[in-house]
Amino acid sequence: MIRHAQSVNNALEGRPDSLEARQADPPLTALGCEQARRLADWSPTDDLCRRITHLYSSLTTRAVQTAAPLAHALGLDVQGLTDAYECGGLSTGPAGGFTPVAGRDHDSLLLDCPTLLWPAEIQGQGWDGGCEPWDSTGFARRAARVTARLRATGGADVIALITHHDFAQHLIADLLGLPELDGEAPTFRLNNTATAYIEVSAGPAPTERRVLHWLGRVAHLPPESVTR
Secondary structure, three states, rough: OOOOOOOOHHHHOOOHHHHHHHHOOOOOOHHHHHHHHHHHHHHHHOHHHHHHOEEEEOOOOOHHHHHHHHHHHOOOOOOEEEOOOOOOOOOHHHHOOEOOOOOOOOHHHHOOOOOEOHHHHHHHOOOOOOOOOOOOHHHHHHHHHHHHHHHHOOOOOOEEEEOOOOHHHHHHHHHHOOEEEOEEEOOOOOOOOOOOEEEEOOHHHHOOOOOEEEEEEEOOOOOOHHHO
């Protein structure tokens, strides 16, 4: 599991105009592009990353832009997932009354990632952006759909997913079988392009073996390039 690189909105955090300046579907910053490149350059040297057989990504701009250099380095296509977006989906945010915003279409995102495969369920359509109420139970249900899709890939495959900080909490909780805490997922810090390695064995849920090998690893970044 990989969090996307630094986005324009990430770089706004802490600024007094952050709510007004935020974008519904922000691209990566120059530093974010560098983080994504460093991740891609490092991946063929890592014992686990070079074994990746499938690369999945959220359909947000920042996730697809993060996936593109990694896909090139590993020689893989990127399979888009409609359900892997950040909690809340795309909207104008608090400054705009949370008005839903549609995501980019396939042709547009192909300019950022030429190997992006469009989800079968929305072939010939754009992605609606996934705007949704802020509801932890709904996020957990969506995370379960994503992990079911990843599990269905099956066997000894090594799967990488480019996703988002808040939604990753629900993905990790589902994969590890962790309960929600007071209606919320546990919080695990994932900096931009940080990786988490979770091993899930095949088999019925009660006997499924789940191992968290690492969380929040940024071995590919120098300290000055680590961002939240």
